[in-house]
């Protein structure tokens with residue numbers, strides 16, 4: 001009797017490195033707070049959304065970073081603990097989801113500091129990283145990086161290194177770098193990497209860009225990052241994984257309803273091509289060697305620090 005020996009099948013490791021992140025916030029809570037000024041409890045949707053993310057990450061053996069919002073963590077510490085138990089990094093997304101560009105230095109510091117204390121109390125671990133709501137660290141408030149270093153953080157991932165309508169810094173080095181800051185501190189900055197096509201930058205790092213992008217464009221971007229030895233910095237939100245349709249006014253108080261036409265238009269906008277996200281994330285998990293932002297920051301921290309503030313002169317503080 002002969003025994004057939006199966007020849008080993010060579011499986012190529014994904015050529016592209018990446019850092020996986022979720023901005024952990026409750027869509028219904030934020031849409032209600034921003035439209036009515038009333039902050040409701042977290043909606044039960046967040047459990048279903050987090051379940052979907054954890055199951056995809058576990059399926060592909062990926063560890064990611066969850067930039068967690070204080071207004072979610074203070075009401076649902078169980079969600080933070082659950083994600084931590086799955087081996088993911090818990091980092092800060094601030095406390096109240098107010099753009100850093102609209103805060104004074106003292107307000108910004110208090111908002112971040114409160115979130116660090118809350119997360120450390122819940123997880124028993126020191127927080128290493130921060131991401132501002134809506135990438136709201138720009139040229140005019142680069143002092144925010146000094147504040148983050150002052151608070152003992154190792155890295156920030158708030159800079160969108162191209163100018164968009166509401167955020168971004170044109171000309172900022174898109175690579176993760178270790179910076180020596182104007183006030184003497186040091187910090188690793190991990191910007192959200194755009195795809196360079198000729199003389200243009202194309203945003204591909206996540207959120208609405210990933211949602212609307214055709215799959216073949218995403219594949220080309222990832223292949224290009226792999227060839228260039230760049231690290232794909234992915235960011236997404238829990239609501240993007242929800243298998244059910246989103247409703248912007250789900251948590252609105254009954255005496256403060258959103259007008260039906262506005263509700264319908266906004267729901268159409270938020271749900272447009274959202275169902276493509278899970279498939280795109282699965283493909284990315286197969287084709288990118290994802291790790292946490294802290295893993296990446298630790299590697300970058302060993303490199304010599306460049307001066308921040310030379311190429312991008314800081315502007316007046318509020």
Ligand SMILES: [Zn+2]
Pocket residue numbers: 023025093097132133134
């Ligand atoms: Zn956010």
